[in-house]
Amino acid sequence: MTYAFDPELAPWAAKLPRLDYGDLAAARAFLEAAVGRQPPYRPTAPVDVRELLVPGRRGAPQVPVRVYRPAGSADRLPALVYLRWGGFVFGHLDSIHATATRLAEQVGAVVVSVGYRNAPEHPFPAPLDDCYAALEWTAEHHAELGVDPDRIGIGGESAGGGLAAAVALLARDRGGPALRFQCLVHPELDDRLETRSAREFTDTPKWDRDSARHSWRHYLGATRHPDDPVSPYAAPARAEDLAGLPPAFISACEFDPLRDENILYAHRLIQAGVPTELIHYPGTFHGCLSFADTEVVRRMTADQTAALRRGLGA
Numbered sequence: 617m618t619y620a621f622d623p624e625l626a627p628w629a630a631k632l633p634r635l636d637y638g639d640l641a642a643a644r645a646f647l648e649a650a651v652g653r654q655p656p657y658r659p660t661a662p663v664d665v666r667e668l669l670v671p672g673r674r675g676a677p678q679v680p681v682r683v684y685r686p687a688g689s690a691d692r693l694p695a696l697v698y699l700r701w702g703g704f705v706f707g708h709l710d711s712i713h714a715t716a717t718r719l720a721e722q723v724g725a726v727v728v729s730v731g732y733r734n735a736p737e738h739p740f741p742a743p744l745d746d747c748y749a750a751l752e753w754t755a756e757h758h759a760e761l762g763v764d765p766d767r768i769g770i771g772g773e774s775a776g777g778g779l780a781a782a783v784a785l786l787a788r789d790r791g792g793p794a795l796r797f798q799c800l801v802h803p804e805l806d807d808r809l810e811t812r813s814a815r816e817f818t819d820t821p822k823w824d825r826d827s828a829r830h831s832w833r834h835y836l837g838a839t840r841h842p843d844d845p846v847s848p849y850a851a852p853a854r855a856e857d858l859a860g861l862p863p864a865f866i867s868a869c870e871f872d873p874l875r876d877e878n879i880l881y882a883h884r885l886i887q888a889g890v891p892t893e894l895i896h897y898p899g900t901f902h903g904c905l906s907f908a909d910t911e912v913v914r915r916m917t918a919d920q921t922a923a924l925r926r927g928l929g930a
């Protein structure tokens with residue numbers, strides 16, 4: 617297909633190679649190299665960073681987290697548990713180090729980045745359990761972290777956005793930590809891949825229909841039968857009731873297989889009475905937020921920051 621990319625993004629789209637998530641070793645090697653090429657974020661004010669292990673759930677291994685806090689603030693700050701991209705199959709704490717630093721500085725929040733386990737070695741529910749364990753730890757240790765327990769949010773990008781939506785559902789259903797806000801950046805929400813964008817975008821940059829198909833296969837488990845039910849905690853778009861969830865910010869990219877599921881999920885949140893802000897960015901493609909420095913990407917970043925400041929009362 618031919619895509620009307622934003623003029624500044626078009627050169628990036630033209631030089632991005634196709635990423636085959638069916639060849640997991642090659643995909644991981646490519647993404648690891650891409651992480652290594654990301655420019656560092658240099659905050660204008662110091663951000664303190666520390667790394668530690670927090671207890672896993674139900675006898676699971678400890679979960680590595682990296683905590684970012686604007687230096688010199690004596691006030692109780694909001695907290696944001698933030699979950700990385702990676703198609704459920706790739707990533708570690710370094711993957712979003714620049715993003716977490718930026719969010720801590722610009723939002724004025726304690727950011728807890730979670731090193732959740734990757735599929736297919738650790739399929740659902742292992743990654744979700746790790747993320748929920750990190751949220752519970754953040755809430756339980758709010759005094760130590762200098763966090764206001766009434767201003768804790770969850771957020772993430774792509775697969776991390778899908779995990780963030782699932783954590784919000786779990787927290788609601790388990791009576792778990794109260795969440796003030798959820799920030800879902802082009803989230804991966806629906807394993808069915810039945811929307812128009814999921815069907816038609818078979819050759820879009822960085823993420824296409826096959827990427828999504830392999831990602832869900834890895835996450836849901838290779839031994840799963842196609843007729844087995846899928847939990848809404850794995851694929852939040854399957855949740856029948858979205859009432860009572862925290863207010864949301866959702867962003868969607870025009871040329872992204874996930875576009876329509878993002879928009880539909882936002883509409884369903886609105887219909888369920890959840891205050892929701894949805895922004896659709898024309899001319900963009902999945903993941904461009906992570907590496908391109910263009911006017912529309914800067915606008916995407918500014919919109920996310922502003923939404924988090926409002927949503928967390930920062």
